[in-house]
Amino acid sequence: MTDEKAQGIEQIKGLILQDKLKEAYDICNKLLLNFPESYRLSKFQQKIEKLVYKENVEIVKDDLKELKSLWKEKKYDEILVKLAELQKFTPGYPLLEKEIKKAQKLQFKGKQHMQKDTLAQYMKTADDHIKKGSYPAAITTLKRIILKLPDYEPAILLLSEARKSYIQQQIKDNDVLLKGKEFDKIADFIKHLKTIDPESKEIKELIKKLSKREEMAQKFTKMDYTYKTFEEIQTLYQKRKYEQAIKALKEYVQIDKDNI
Numbered sequence: 001m002t003d004e005k006a007q008g009i010e011q012i013k014g015l016i017l018q019d020k021l022k023e024a025y026d027i028c029n030k031l032l033l034n035f036p037e038s039y040r041l042s043k044f045q046q047k048i049e050k051l052v053y054k055e056n057v058e059i060v061k062d063d064l065k066e067l068k069s070l071w072k073e074k075k076y077d078e079i080l081v082k083l084a085e086l087q088k089f090t091p092g093y094p095l096l097e098k099e100i101k102k103a104q105k106l107q108f109k110g111k112q113h114m115q116k117d118t119l120a121q122y123m124k125t126a127d128d129h130i131k132k133g134s135y136p137a138a139i140t141t142l143k144r145i146i147l148k149l150p151d152y153e154p155a156i157l158l159l160s161e162a163r164k165s166y167i168q169q170q171i172k173d174n175d176v177l178l179k180g181k182e183f184d185k186i187a188d189f190i191k192h193l194k195t196i197d198p199e200s201k202e203i204k205e206l207i208k209k210l211s212k213r214e215e216m217a218q219k220f221t222k223m224d225y226t227y228k229t230f231e232e233i234q235t236l237y238q239k240r241k242y243e244q245a246i247k248a249l250k251e252y253v254q255i256d257k258d259n260i
Contacts, residue, residue, distance in 0.1 A: 056089040076107035135166030163197040
């Protein structure tokens with residue numbers, strides 16, 4: 001085994017001198033499987049990696065020079081694709097990282113400039129929808145803007161305004177439903193509102209009010225049931241149907257233990 005390691009190390013040295021770094025690296029890795037604690041092999045591995053990185057840096061420098069025409073033509077999308085490919089060979093290379101940041105910045109500015117007129121038109125369209133009360137259309141338009149420009153604050157603020165107004169409109173239009181007792185339908189309506197804005201203060205306040213009203217409705221239903229049950233028990237008792245009266249009373253006790 002020692003001979004294998006010694007021979008391998010000599011082979012690696014020779015391949016490095018011949019600049020056959022890939023072959024040297026492959027042999028080094030294979031030997032490390034058999035001799036994982038070998039300090040010399042680990043050092044050779046690190047040395048080869050540094051030499052490969054150095055070679056790659058020189059290649060990248062030449063490739064960066066070839067991008068000059070793309071810079072002049074302001075083809076930042078294409079530049080970033082090429083830079084991302086180069087980054088795989090020289091991760092962390094300062095010059096390359098600098099070029100990437102520069103391209104990203106210019107790409108963003110270029111998109112803003114190109115979209116300026118279109119953006120203004122989109123914002124005007126959204127604002128017109130809001131003024132007409134066509135909130136869903138406004139929300140859709142503003143979402144499209146934010147999808148392209150996630151940090152565009154005017155669109156974010158206008159979207160918040162549109163959502164709030166739409167929720168208020170929906171609550172007003174469904175006043176009859178919300179004052180009724182069809183709590184299943186009301187729950188479905190609340191779910192619909194949450195799709196508009198799950199963090200809406202208006203929805204949270206509405207849920208609080210509805211929860212209290214539903215609780216009161218349940219209490220009145222229980223009181224009505226209690227009243228009718230006592231009437232039935234009393235009627236059975238007056239008719240001397242004692243067994244039925246006792247049975248009804250036992251059933252009531254099981255249902256409403258708190259009021260006994």
